[in-house]
Amino acid sequence: xxxxxxxxxxxxxxxxxxxxxxxxxxxxxxxxxxxxxxxxxxxxxxxxxxxxxxxxxxxxxxxxxxxxxxxxxxxxxxxxxxxxxxxxxxxxxxxxxxxxxxxxxxxxxxxxxxxxxxxxxxxxxxxxxxxxxxxxxxxxxxxxxxxxxxxxxxxxxxxxxxxxxxxxxxxxxxxxxxxxxxxxxxxxxxxxxxxxxxxxxxxxxxxxxxxxxxxxxxxxxxxxxxxxxxxxxxxxxxxxxxxxxxxxxxxxxxxxxxxxxxxx
Numbered sequence: 391x392x393x394x395x396x397x398x399x400x401x402x403x404x405x406x407x408x409x410x411x412x413x414x415x416x417x418x419x420x421x422x423x424x425x426x427x428x429x430x431x432x433x434x435x436x437x438x439x440x441x442x443x444x445x446x447x448x449x450x451x452x453x454x455x456x457x458x459x460x461x462x463x464x465x466x467x468x469x470x471x472x473x474x475x476x477x478x479x480x481x482x483x484x485x486x487x488x489x490x491x492x493x494x495x496x497x498x499x500x501x502x503x504x505x506x507x508x509x510x511x512x513x514x515x516x517x518x519x520x521x522x523x524x525x526x527x528x529x530x531x532x533x534x535x536x537x538x539x540x541x542x543x544x545x546x547x548x549x550x551x552x553x554x555x556x557x558x559x560x561x562x563x564x565x566x567x568x569x570x571x572x573x574x575x576x577x578x579x580x581x582x583x584x585x586x587x588x589x590x591x592x593x594x595x596x597x598x599x600x601x602x603x604x605x606x607x608x609x610x611x612x613x614x615x616x617x618x619x620x621x622x623x624x625x626x627x628x629x630x631x632x633x634x635x636x637x638x639x640x641x642x643x644x645x646x647x648x649x650x651x652x653x654x
Contacts, residue, residue: 515612523617577604
């Protein structure tokens with residue numbers, strides 16, 4: 391039976407406070423091989439105030455003790471009643487593997503944040519270019535979802551790189567947004583063909599030849615980049631060599647903030 395008390399107007403609710411509330415899992419969905427989205431609400435009917443592109447730190451109660459893991463939000467603050475993280479389970483990753491095995495609807499976890507400076511709200515511009523690889527797409531998706539809800543006419547180039555076609559995270563939603571947002575230009579690039587899915591798009595790795603094909607006016611855009619550190623270094627060096635003003639370049643590593651220490 392649906393609890394109608396959960397449905398209140400925003401001005402009747404207090405904002406989320408990580409010192410007073412915890413998160414409750416309300417949904418788990420598959421996005422790509424070894425990639426899941428976990429959606430949460432507050433356990434106390436609060437709403438979430440944050441900027442698209444920010445991250446939260448989850449305290450995961452593993453059998454070996456609490457683990458602190460930081461994940462970028464893939465949800466948009468334009469939909470403030472829930473938040474979501476989209477994570478890829480890497481080989482040997484204790485935190486994400488625990489989440490895959492244990493986070494089900496109804497489970498509660500502690501969280502801290504949201505926080506972080508990687509957001510288009512901190513760098514307003516006429517035109518944007520989002521460049522990502524792998525699960526580095528998550529902050530870009532948060533920002534794009536916000537733009538779709540609040541400023542769908544915005545001129546955005548969206549370039550995402552993946553190993554195989556089936557590993558493109560959010561591909562179906564991105565293609566749907568591409569049909570709804572008149573200013574959105576999508577560019578996907580893969581490294582390998584797949585027996586599971588045909589591919590007729592760009593192949594290889596992003597470089598000085600392929601970037602102008604995907605975003606001819608990249609020098610005129612505010613650029614956000616997220617992915618593995620070698621990927622971001624390569625993009626930054628490529629832009630610098632092309633004469634791009636790096637004052638308009640922003641990057642965030644989705645792997646760097648992980649806290650390895652166990653809490654006492």
